[in-house]
Amino acid sequence: MAFLTDRKRAQGLGSAKTGTEHFWGMQVSSAALAVLIPIFVFTFGAILGAPHDEVVAYFARPFPAILTGLTLVVGMTHFKNGAQVMIEDYAHGAARKWLIIGVICLSYAVMATGLFALVKLAL
């Protein structure tokens, strides 16, 4: 049984202080992806299925390389934040923390791998 009043329990804690930047971050990355994704689908789709030398030459050009890099970085940032919200809805306690850490690691690993590949293809 709790003897503290609601006011006593809340006093001194202040407002939630954080939280809005996550929502804002999702809005920013979704607005960016709304532009990037349609261009990426057709830029990537145009080269998928081509022989190796053509693929290398394609990603040596600035537009496909920069667009793919941008889509990867913004897309994985959006995934990192979005998957975190899903985990927070379904997982609790230590599992929640480990899953969020895993998602963050995976997101940055995909970004780094993709950027390495693009740099190697472009140079």
Added chain:
Amino acid sequence: MADVNRGNRPLSPHLQIYRPQLTSITSILTRITGNALIVAALLITWWLLAAASGEGYFALVDGIVRSWFGKLVFLGAIWAVWYHFLAGLRHLYYDSGRGLDIPTAEKLGWACIGGSVVLTLITVIIL
């Protein structure tokens, strides 16, 4: 007043109680498509890494990506990305405080479903 029943309140009915509605289904699909797209992201990154690694490894990965199974995954990914794209636009519209009345929300839901199928067909025809 002190809350004497903290942590022991009756819970409101959840998903398994409510009849599925268009608004809830389209919302859940947004989450499923968004998170499932990690598979496409991993495949694309693997394919890029293979292209950067050399001709031999590229042939292997390219063969997997272009096999019937790879094509099936990419077809699913194309639909998922277009659905998530339209649902995301709907979210940005909702976030501006508009389109939240039931008739408009249902119309937007059907637009996401229909639009994603149309965009998938267009993509498959063009590519």
